[in-house]
Amino acid sequence: MTDVSDEARTEAPEKGLRIGPPKNSAAGVPGVVHGLSHVFAEAGVGRGLRTLPLVNQHRGFDCPGCAWPEPGKPHLAEFCENGAKAVAEEATRKRADAAFFAEHPISELATWTDHRLGKSGRLTEPMLRDEGADHYRPVSWDEALDLVAAELRGLDSPDQAAFYTSGRTSNEAAFVYQLLARKLGTNNLPDCSNMCHESSGTALTETLGIGKGSVSLADITDHADLIVVVGQNPGTNHPRMLTALEEAKDRGARIVAINPLPEAGLQTFKNPQRVRGVVGQGTKLADRFLQVRLAGDLALFQAVNRLLLEADDDARTAGHKPVLDHDFIAEHTSGFAEAAAAWRTVNQADVELATGLDWAEIEAFVDDVKAADNIIVCWAMGLTQHKQAVATIREVVSFLLLRGNVGRPGAGACPVRGHSNVQGDRTMGIWERPTGPFLDALAAEFDFEPPRAHGYDVVDTVRALRDGRLRVFMAVGGNFAAATPDSAVTEAALREVPLTVHVSTKLNRSHVLPGRRSLVLPCLGRTERDVHAGREQVVTVEDSMSVVHTSRGRLAPASDSLRSETAILCDLARRVLGPEDATPWEEFADDYARVRDSISRVVPGFEDFERRVAEPGGFVLPHPPRDARLFPTSTGKANFTVNKLEVVRVPEGRLLLQTVRSHDQFNTTVYGLDDRYRGVKGGRRVVFVRPEDLTDLGFADGETVDLVSEWPGRDGGTEERRARGFRIIAFPTARGCAAAYFPETNVLVPLDHTAEGSNTPASKSVVIRLEAPK
Numbered sequence: 001m002t003d004v005s006d007e008a009r010t011e012a013p014e015k016g017l018r019i020g021p022p023k024n025s026a027a028g029v030p031g032v033v034h035g036l037s038h039v040f041a042e043a044g045v046g047r048g049l050r051t052l053p054l055v056n057q058h059r060g061f062d063c064p065g066c067a068w069p070e071p072g073k074p075h076l077a078e079f080c081e082n083g084a085k086a087v088a089e090e091a092t093r094k095r096a097d098a099a100f101f102a103e104h105p106i107s108e109l110a111t112w113t114d115h116r117l118g119k120s121g122r123l124t125e126p127m128l129r130d131e132g133a134d135h136y137r138p139v140s141w142d143e144a145l146d147l148v149a150a151e152l153r154g155l156d157s158p159d160q161a162a163f164y165t166s167g168r169t170s171n172e173a174a175f176v177y178q179l180l181a182r183k184l185g186t187n188n189l190p191d192c193s194n195m196c197h198e199s200s201g202t203a204l205t206e207t208l209g210i211g212k213g214s215v216s217l218a219d220i221t222d223h224a225d226l227i228v229v230v231g232q233n234p235g236t237n238h239p240r241m242l243t244a245l246e247e248a249k250d251r252g253a254r255i256v257a258i259n260p261l262p263e264a265g266l267q268t269f270k271n272p273q274r275v276r277g278v279v280g281q282g283t284k285l286a287d288r289f290l291q292v293r294l295a296g297d298l299a300l301f302q303a304v305n306r307l308l309l310e311a312d313d314d315a316r317t318a319g320h321k322p323v324l325d326h327d328f329i330a331e332h333t334s335g336f337a338e339a340a341a342a343w344r345t346v347n348q349a350d351v352e353l354a355t356g357l358d359w360a361e362i363e364a365f366v367d368d369v370k371a372a373d374n375i376i377v378c379w380a381m382g383l384t385q386h387k388q389a390v391a392t393i394r395e396v397v398s399f400l401l402l403r404g405n406v407g408r409p410g411a412g413a414c415p416v417r418g419h420s421n422v423q424g425d426r427t428m429g430i431w432e433r434p435t436g437p438f439l440d441a442l443a444a445e446f447d448f449e450p451p452r453a454h455g456y457d458v459v460d461t462v463r464a465l466r467d468g469r470l471r472v473f474m475a476v477g478g479n480f481a482a483a484t485p486d487s488a489v490t491e492a493a494l495r496e497v498p499l500t501v502h503v504s505t506k507l508n509r510s511h512v513l514p515g516r517r518s519l520v521l522p523c524l525g526r527t528e529r530d531v532h533a534g535r536e537q538v539v540t541v542e543d544s545m546s547v548v549h550t551s552r553g554r555l556a557p558a559s560d561s562l563r564s565e566t567a568i569l570c571d572l573a574r575r576v577l578g579p580e581d582a583t584p585w586e587e588f589a590d591d592y593a594r595v596r597d598s599i600s601r602v603v604p605g606f607e608d609f610e611r612r613v614a615e616p617g618g619f620v621l622p623h624p625p626r627d628a629r630l631f632p633t634s635t636g637k638a639n640f641t642v643n644k645l646e647v648v649r650v651p652e653g654r655l656l657l658q659t660v661r662s663h664d665q666f667n668t669t670v671y672g673l674d675d676r677y678r679g680v681k682g683g684r685r686v687v688f689v690r691p692e693d694l695t696d697l698g699f700a701d702g703e704t705v706d707l708v709s710e711w712p713g714r715d716g717g718t719e720e721r722r723a724r725g726f727r728i729i730a731f732p733t734a735r736g737c738a739a740a741y742f743p744e745t746n747v748l749v750p751l752d753h754t755a756e757g758s759n760t761p762a763s764k765s766v767v768i769r770l771e772a773p774k
């Protein structure tokens with residue numbers, strides 16, 4: 001049994017925890033005040049005011065928060081409460097400098113909570129932990145980078161190194177990073193996407209031929225008749241999306257929310273940039289709320305597709321207008337007959353069991369669908385982090401295809417991406433499974449033979465670490481130790497690797513669970529001015545809707561020793577690959593336009609990059625299904641799929657747990673201890689359970705319990721993982737389902753519990769039991 005108590009990290013029990021009623025509206029003035037209070041507290045009033053007006057403006061910087069696109073003409077302040085917090089976190093005046101590391105041994109820092117670690121402030125100079133030492137000590141950039149280069153050059157095989165990326169990295173840094181890894185000879189390029197929208201990318205590539213969303217912002221604001229928001233909590237995670245949904249509502253669009261939790265942001269939006277949002281009632285967003293059970297969406301969309309098929313039969317028999325778009329299906333799709341045959345066997349009882357919904361509720365949703373000419377489905381982690389995630393998203397695509405909802409205004413698939421440049425990083429080749437054409441273009445541009453074998457994704461990287469197959473683990477951004485599943489396994493594995501290297505802005509858990517030797521290399525953040533070789537540099541990013549644009553930091557860097565990610569990686573590459581390597585690494589670092597020049601020849605859609613990205617708002621990458629109803633799939637058509645439903649059966653006395661974000665965190669960065677919309681203040685060790693389930697299980701609101709996950713062990717027994725000391729909150733979630741925050745609950749997610757086809761940790765459906773603490 002794996003019993004990991006991370007109680008040790010909660011230095012003080014959460015004495016300040018207070019629970020109030022959940023809210024039924026999002027944002028408004030309290031949101032802005034809350035966001036600004038974070039900025040001023042961290043950055044100071046002057047620095048804060050200088051920063052905010054530049055967020056997401058042409059010639060400003062890309063918000064380091066989420067990947068939601070900027071409107072063509074941004075409002076004067078196109079930032080949101082949570083964007084403000086992300087900026088504050090980076091613009092903070094606090095410093096985790098050499099004096100800080102001299103004062104706090106690593107063994108002490110390892111007991112701090114993620115919240116406290118993050119609040120230590122910005123990293124200021126390169127720090128090294130020597131083998132056996134309990135402190136980090138300052139080192140020069142030369143010493144640090146030579147050390148990494150020596151270790152990489154000394155490997156028996158390049159596959160003994162893994163290069164992780166978190167999705168804040170710019171296009172330029174991502175491009176040089178993957179080039180370095182591939183020149184070294186490995187495709188071990190795991191990234192946060194593996195834990196995020198990998199399931200979307202996999203499903204969309206199979207069905208539409210491209211792993212990206214097919215809608216633009218205007219499709220939502222100006223054209224869609226029905227917008228389905230499934231498995232997503234935009235009020236917290238993509239607050240600017242609420243403005244777009246409000247615009248859609250103003251024109252008469254309908255919104256359907258599908259979620260086990262009644263998220264405040266999906267109910268009412270009080271837009272702080274509008275009078276009625278400030279003093280009035282705000283805008284009611286969702287017209288219909290389907291409170292689906294966790295992992296019930298595959299069954300739900302199969303039922304919807306069956307009902308659409310039957311409605312089409314009826315309409316045609318009665319001589320009415322067909323419900324399905326038969327012309328589109330005939331001309332542009334493949335596999336319809338097989339899928340239709342499968343839908344006709346969809347069983348109502350299975351659907352009701354899996355979804356927890358009444359058939360009549362599903363029929364009412366189908367009426368919305370039939371009434372809408374143009375439909376968009378938006379989704380995020382509620383669909384991607386389940387065992388049948390890929391199948392579910394394929395089924396969503398079938399739903400869209402049935403009525404021709406791809407490749408025309410106001411219609412399409414909208415996976416709402418997480419990190420601000422996670423989509424761009426993948427476009428730049430951060431991928432453990434690069435395509436042949438990409439590698440061919442890279443080979444031609446840089447005159448070398450890139451490795452063709454697939455590398456490790458995140459879960460495989462953890463396995464390789466665990467099994468001693470990696471000797472260097474390097475990360476550009478992110479917090480691998482905290483973001484990955486099965487914390488006990490990952491943390492133990494990371495401590496054994498000979499060298500860990502983290503290029504980061506702020507201190508986090510991954511730095512205090514170091515490898516035998518460990519380097520922390522501090523870099524500039526998005527908000528900061530990047531001057532290199534006497535030239536002010538700009539970087540580029542790609543948003544959730546394939547718009548590529550520039551980002552230019554304006555604040556003075558947190559320390560004089562900081563370097564940009566691109567500069568660090570070019571310098572490292574030069575040292576690793578030696579003088580015999582012909583890549584102009586120094587020129588790349590001195591002028592990122594040189595990197596963009598190479599990108600323009602390697603990555604399709606980036607032709608004439610430098611000129612086009614200088615246009616206000618940047619440019620949109622090609623997307624054949626969206627632009628021309630061309631589907632670059634194996635069949636050359638959009639593919640319908642047959643997906644076998646496995647109803648998740650939760651044993652008696654157990655709950656299905658999802659691990660979610662609170663309103664005061666960005667992934668593993670914990671800004672504060674509140675989750676305002678869900679009524680939580682001053683603590684994070686809470687578990688939301690439905691009152692009827694509590695009664696059945698013999699527990700009560702306010703009790704403290706351990707969460708114990710149960711997983712079929714290899715030897716036929718049950719593996720147990722435990723997270724201690726969670727306060728129960730009676731909450732109106734779907735029946736049989738619970739929710740708690742990550743990263744605290746990552747200890748409960750078994751490493752092998754992943755989505756079929758994408759290997760994404762299934763961190764939204766973990767079987768648990770509640771147990772009175774011993």
Ligand SMILES: Nc1nc2c(c(=O)[nH]1)N[C@H]1C(S)=C(S)[C@@H](COP(=O)(O)OP(=O)(O)OC[C@H]3O[C@@H](n4cnc5c(=O)[nH]c(N)nc54)[C@H](O)[C@@H]3O)O[C@H]1N2
Nearest residue numbers: 082231232233237258294295380381382418419661666667
């Ligand atoms: N402020 C802030 N912004 C962020 C982030 C952050 O941490 N903080 N993170 C960024 C990143 S990297 C990402 S990926 C996105 C994440 O954005 P979200 O996906 O919105 O984030 P989660 O908190 O994981 O919320 C998942 C939502 O899906 C619902 N859900 C869970 N399981 C199911 C299911 O089986 N079916 C359905 N229908 N719904 C389900 C949950 O109840 C919840 O509303 O946000 C990005 N933006």
Ligand SMILES: Nc1nc2c(c(=O)[nH]1)N[C@H]1C(S)=C(S)[C@@H](COP(=O)(O)OP(=O)(O)OC[C@H]3O[C@@H](n4cnc5c(=O)[nH]c(N)nc54)[C@H](O)[C@@H]3O)O[C@H]1N2
Nearest residue numbers: 166196477478479483503504505506508659667668742763
């Ligand atoms: N249980 C559970 N686990 C999850 C999820 C879940 O829903 N449930 N969600 C998953 C998802 S969707 C994601 S995307 C991952 C996130 O995984 P990661 O991307 O690895 O984690 P973050 O918390 O976003 O990384 C934060 C750290 O990035 C560094 N950083 C911030 N800005 C910069 C920058 O500009 N440059 C550099 N070099 N470093 C910077 C800081 O040091 C900060 O501490 O977590 C995944 N893990």
Ligand SMILES: [Mo]
Nearest residue numbers: 196197418419
């Ligand atoms: Mo994400």
